[in-house]
Each structure stands twice: as C-alpha cells, then as structure tokens.
Amino acid sequence: MQSKHKLFNFHGGLHLPGHKEISTGQAIGDVFIPSRLVLPLQQHIGESSEATVKEGDPVLKGQIIAKANGYVSVPLHAPTSGTVSQIIEQPVPHPSGLSATCIVIKPDGKDEWIDLDSSADYRQMDPSALRNRIRDAGIVGLGGAGFPSFIKLNPGAKTAIDELIINAAECEPYITCDDMLMRERAEDVINGIRIMKHALQARRCLIGIEDNKPEAHAALKDACSKLGIDDIEIISIPTLYPAGGEKQLIKVLTGKESPSHGLPLDVGVVCQNVATAAAIYQAVTYNKPLISRIVTLTGEGIKQPGNHEVLIGTPVDEWITYCGGYHDSIKRLVMGGPMMGFNLGTDKIPIIKTSNCVLAFGEGEADAQEQQAMPCIRCGACMDVCPAQLLPQQLYWQAYARDFDKIQDYNLFDCIECGCCSYVCPSQIPLVQYYRFAKTEIWALERDKKKSDRARLRHEFRLERLEKEKKEREERMRKKKAALKTGKDEKTKDSKKDAIEAALERVREKQKKSQTQTKNIDNLSAEQQKKIDDIDARRNQEQKDSTS
Secondary structure (H helix, E strand, C coil): CECCCCCCCCCCCECCCCCHHHHCCCCCECCCCCCCEEEECCCCCCCCCEECCCCCCEECECCEEEECCCCCCCCEECCCCEEEEEEEEEECCCCCCCEEEEEEEEECCCCCECCCCCCCCHHHCCHHHHHHHHHHCCCECCCCCCCEHHHHCCCCCCCCCCEEEEECCCCCCCCCHHHHHHHHCHHHHHHHHHHHHHHHCCCEEEEEEECCCHHHHHHHHHHHHHHCCCCEEEEEECCCECCCCHHHHHHHHHCCCCCCCCCHHHHCEEEEEHHHHHHHHHHHHHCCCCCEEEEEEECCCECCCEEEEEECCCEHHHHHHHCCCECCCCCEEEECCCCCCEECCCCCCECCCCCCEEEEECHHHHHHHCCCCCCCCCCCHHHHHCCCCCCHHHHHHHHHCCCCCHHHHCCHHHCCCCCHHHHHCCCCCCHHHHHHHHHHHHHHHHHHHHHHHHHHHHHHHHHHHHHHHHHHHHHHHHHHHHHHHHHHHHHHHHHHHHHHHHHHHHHHHHHHHHCCCCCCCCCCCHHHHHHHHHHHHHHHHHHHHHHC
16 A cells, blocks of 8 residues: 655766656567576576586476575576576676576477476465575575575564565666566565565565656555555655665654665564565475576667567576677666666677566667776765765775775775766776775685685694594503503513412422431430420421521
C-alpha cells in the first residue's frame, strides 16, 4: 500500500539524464536458446561453485551442474537441456578482462526440464527450510553485488530485523530491467517479498521506488491490492543518483546509517532487490532454480534496444544478433550502466547472474566518456557529490602514490564506486579506476600476507615440532642411561654378595673337612678336659670373629 512516509537525505548525489525511455517502449522479450551456453563457475561473491559434470555428459534444464563449494557459495544449474561440450577457461564479465573456468553446454533444442518437486507453501515452512530451498536454487542478489541471498536471510537468532528494505530505485541511467519486471510481473515481486519477510520475521517492509517509475509504482500497488496485502509500504523517493545504493536507500527510508566497515544488519535492516524477490518466489513456490534473468540491452549503438529474459550463459554477441544487431555508430560496449559498469573488450562473453545491462555506446555517447584526463585542480567538486562523505581527492592522491596503508585511513572501502566523483571532475580524472586499482592491490597484498603468515606458522610449527622431538629423544637417552647405570650398580652389588657367600661356603666346607672324630677322650682327667674345652672355645671364637 502507499502511505505518507518521512524521508531523509543522504549527502551528495547527482541528477543525471535517465535515457530510460530508450528501452521501455516494448514488453519484455521472450527467452531464446543460443547455439551454446557458457557458464562460469564464479558468478557471485564468495567461493566459486565446483563442477559436478564432465565433458560429454547429457544435462536437463534445471539440473545442478556445479555444487556449492563452502558456506558463501551456491550451486549452478543448466539453463536448458543439452550436452556438456567443454569445461574450459573462457573470457568472463569482469573489469580485468581475464578468463575463468566455465562449463560450456551445447543445447539440444528440446528445453527439457528435470522433474521438479511439487509446489510448496512458504507459510508451512520454517525459516531454515526456506533458506535451504533458496540456496539450492542458486539465487544471489540480482541488483549487481551477487551476494548469496540465503545468507542475507539468516540474521541469526539474536538479531531482530526491524525493516526489510526492497530496492526498487534502479537509479543508474539507461538500466530498466527492474522497472519492466515490476510493470509486468508485480505479483511475483510482491509474493517474493512476503516470503523474505516471513524468513526474516521482519517487523515491517518498505519498498523504495524512484518517482520516475509511475507505471511500476502503480503495478506494485495493484498487486498488493489484488493479493490483499496491507503490511508492505510502497514509498516513492526522489530521483537522485545513487539513491539505489544500499546504504543510501536505507538512509532515505529510515534515517539509519550503516556503520563504516559494517553491515545494514548492524542497524536491524536487510536490503534486497526486486529481481531477487521475484526469483525467490519462483524458487520457493515452484522449486525453479535461477537459470535466467531480465537484462536491459540499450544505447545508441543497438538497433532494437529493450529488455529480454535471457538464459544465464548466453553469449552477448548471439543475444545482440538475435535482437537485431549493432548500428554502425557503435563505439564501445559496457556491461552494466554508464556510472558503475565496465568496458567489454569483446562481446564473446556470457550473461551471468549479476548481469543487469549491456550498454552499446554510440559515437556521441562514447566521446563524452573518453576525454583526456588532466591534472587535478583541487576544486573539491568530487567531495561535494560523494554519497559516502569521503574525500575522493585524498583517495586519488594516495592511490596514485600507491600508499595503500594511508589510503585506508581515508576509508577507501566505504567507497561504493558509484562514479559521482568521476562524473563531476572537470579534469576528467577516472577516479573510480584508481580506487578499484587500490582495492585490488590491497586485497592482493592481504592474500600474500595471509599466505606468508601461513608459511611462517608452518615454519614455526615445524621448528617447535623438531625441538619437541629433540627433547623427547634426549629424555629417552637420559632414562636409558639411568637404567643402564642402575642395572650395573645392581649387578656389582650382586657380585659382591655372591663373592662373600662363596667365601663363606668355602670356609664351611673347610670346616667340615677339618672336623675329625676325637679319639681317646673317654678316660680324660678333669684338667685335660678343661684344656680341650678352652681350645674349642678359642677356636669357636676365632671362627665367629672371622665371619663378622
């Protein structure tokens, strides 16, 4: 429902030409099946998925072809039926222009689904089961960041969610995929929002939509009315770039500010995109995985601009050819919008889960984007428009000097790379490129440091282990020597006892041999007997003395 709602302002921002009417003149185009599908294993933030198929394997539409690899990961599904023709390094959509491992599928034209589970009612599912179903469907944020959606729907038992914010702003010029989704599939969006609200147990839900989308606003309102929903607020916000930034939209709708280096969750907010909501509805209700999305094809370099539902993995060149091809004036191809997108060196790359727009600049548009950079004049215009309230000029100087420690003192990672600073720079300095470069270098240094720390820890552990083994050996040797010494002492003592006993035995034997029977003592006189007794007494005493 629509209601009066207090709005707040964020710092900076720009009023930009929309150019949205170029691609909103016709309905969303139907899916077409290309000659091949190229599916990168890495299509979201976190760990890339791990292939579960091999070359030559047949696959069905919706079948898992790569499993989640770690917690921050989701599986990948076959967008249509066919055969795995290759698993190979291919160019992928990325500012670096590098290649990555991809599963290549040759469609068979049958578009045959796997057996899907029966439909489910989210109201009969607990939040944990909901999240598992969403994860199994491979759903990530479709607004551009690509963070696995099930994680954002799991705030933890101790975290209460005050607001579920739905981002329907779509503030960047040229891009209209969300606008057209809301116009034509509003009920899917609203039903998906209800599922997310249930999963989060959120107190309230706010949809923020820019006031340049009256048709989409009306469609959402009608869908709420038709479905009998009165606990979702549809709020019109001023058209100001980048109002669709997560932190900026939260500030506009609630007045809350996400902490630096923090998350919206820290202030009791979860933010999701309308396209994500629609995908979640299809996944939870019908168990359909994320195998396609609506993508905008626009710009003066395109003959038939519009929005189309495109299979994940569709090569850009085949899609553009299917849509009528290029104008001769085509100068530059961009994945994404003019502010936050990146140039494509080739159109032989695939559409992936986070692809929301392919922009073909014509001659005049490209010239405006390719002027020669000049020295900074310290005008401060970049600071005035920065929605994150940073100091872009200082970030630029530190990035230019490669002082990656000091640049972080200026909160580099709070930069959302919206491009406002670059847009207003009179010297045409590509500021965002410097920030991206600095972030990439810092991440690389951190990875190297982690590797170095792991190597150091392994080395220290080895030294500790060797020292422990040395002490154990020394202790064993000490005990062994002690045992040998004790045995020797006991042996010596026993030898002495044996020698004494042997000597005594010899004495006894000698005594026995020396004993003779006394004769002629029957008629002894008293004096004679006394002498004999005295002699025997002396002999006995001498024997006693010798043995004592």
